[in-house]
Amino acid sequence: MWRSIASNALTLFIVLFLLAGGGLIWGQRQYTGPGPLEEPICLRVEPGSTMGRVSRQLGDEGAISNSTIFRLGAKYTEKSSLLKAGSFLVQPGASMEEIVDIVTRGGRSTCGTELNFRIGIVSAEVQLRELDPATSRYVEVMAFDPAAGEIPQDYAEKRAAPDLRFRVTLAEGVTSWQVVEELKAADFLNGDLVELPPEGSLAPDSYEVSEGMRRDELVAEMQERQSKILEDLWARRADGLPIETPEQALVLASIVEKETGVPEERRQVASVFVNRLRQGIRLQTDPTVIYGLTEGRAPLGRGIRQSELRRETPWNTYVIDGLPPTPIANPGRASIEAALNPDSTDYLFFVADGTGGHAFAETLAEHNENVARWRRIEAERQEGVQ
Known part of the structure; x- marks a missing residue:
């Protein structure tokens, strides 16, 4: 009888062991396999959030199949305490493992609201944009000229968002004086610019910056980028x-x-x-x-x-x-x-052609014809205005 009991106990132990092992394998596959999310989402992790709260958010969004496995996976990989506040883009089919990595990796937010301070040829413009997860493109929420004095009422509220990202964009053809003057109005930057950078030394480009960055450090980055561009293209002239x-x-x-x-x-x-x-x-x-x-x-x-x-x-x-x-x-x-x-x-010559482009010529006679044509276009436009 005792042999029978021992045999049955051993059998039960083996079954339980296999079930446990199978459960672990199933849980691992759930954690690392493709998730159920069908459309991209922007996941907002509030300051002070826990993995439990985030797992519930993800469950409500349909991004994970099992909140418990998500929490246990984060705990097993020792990432539960590494949760970062911010807004994070989660792509369709992202696994629990990938989502845990996204919200614990650190760095700037990957979606949400961005403030783009654009320095144009005529003036600067503050652009508040939000990423549309479905298209991965930014949608403009508001835009205004900071020098005009007309600031939208809800700008301060959006400006205070804890995960707001900042960007400075230079249009092609701006002058160094314009850049220095306009950067003074960028309220998220610090420090003074004592010297005017040499004309042409700043790369027109988009620069992701952090709040409180020094203006002279940003200008130095613009100069370094332009120097590298020039060096690269000069070698291939x-x-x-x-x-x-x-x-x-x-x-x-x-x-x-x-x-x-x-x-x-x-x-x-x-x-x-x-x-x-x-x-x-x-x-x-x-x-x-x-x-x-x-x-x-x-x-x-x-x-x-x-x-x-x-x-x-x-x-x-x-x-x-x-x-x-x-x-x-x-x-x-x-x-x-x-x-x-x-x-x-x-x-050797070119002149405006009335379409936004130019008419080119090899001889002065051809050029004069193009100029006459352009003057007729200008005259017709003036008559249309009157």
Whole structure:
């Protein structure tokens, strides 16, 4: 009888052991396997939250199949105490293991609200944007000019969000003076900017920053990024260019940047200036005249007078030969690349064509025809306004 009891006990133990082992294997597969989430979500983890609270949120969102397994998995991997507050993007099919990693990894939030301080050619703009999990694209919530004094009523509330992320974006063609002046209005940055960065030395780009970052550190990052871009593109420049140094390339790129807003035209515009430099023809480009008048400290806000076309400044390419002594703006990567790898053309002239682009010409006669056509377009537009 005792043998029978012992045998039955052993059998029961084995069954329980197998069941436990099977349960562990099942639980592990539940934890590491693809989750049930069908659409991306933005998971908000409040300060002071626990894994229990997060597991309930995930369960309500349909992101996990078992809250207990989620909590036990986080505890077993010793990540329960590493939970971070913030807003985190959870992709469809994310496993419990992947979600635990997302909410404990640290770093900035990956979704939620972002404040983008955009420095444009004319003015700066504060843009509050929220990530749409379904499209992974930001949707603008509000936008305003901080210098205008009209701040939306709910800006302060959104600005106080604990997981708000910050970004500074420079438009292509802004001047260094504009950047320094506009950064003063960025209330999430600290410190003063004592020196004006050399014109052209700042990379137009988007910079993710942290609240309280020093302004001079951000400017240094902009300069470092532009230096690397220039170094990279200079090493891959075309042969035979009438440009002797990377600094001259930056000057030419800044002129290309200010002459066209059409990306497809940059290499053609660059070819015109390269051809003129090769033939010893003055560049005769209006943006250099404007920079000579303003030195990049404000938009001119009107047309150029004939007397100003003849005024001698270091940047007036109607008066000086060759390139100006400095860039006239901060060119983007595409304009630097165009200046160093222009199209192979015989163009020497270009003028606006009425569509936002330009009409190019090889001879003065062709150019004069294009100019006459443009003046007719201008006259028709003036008549339409009246």
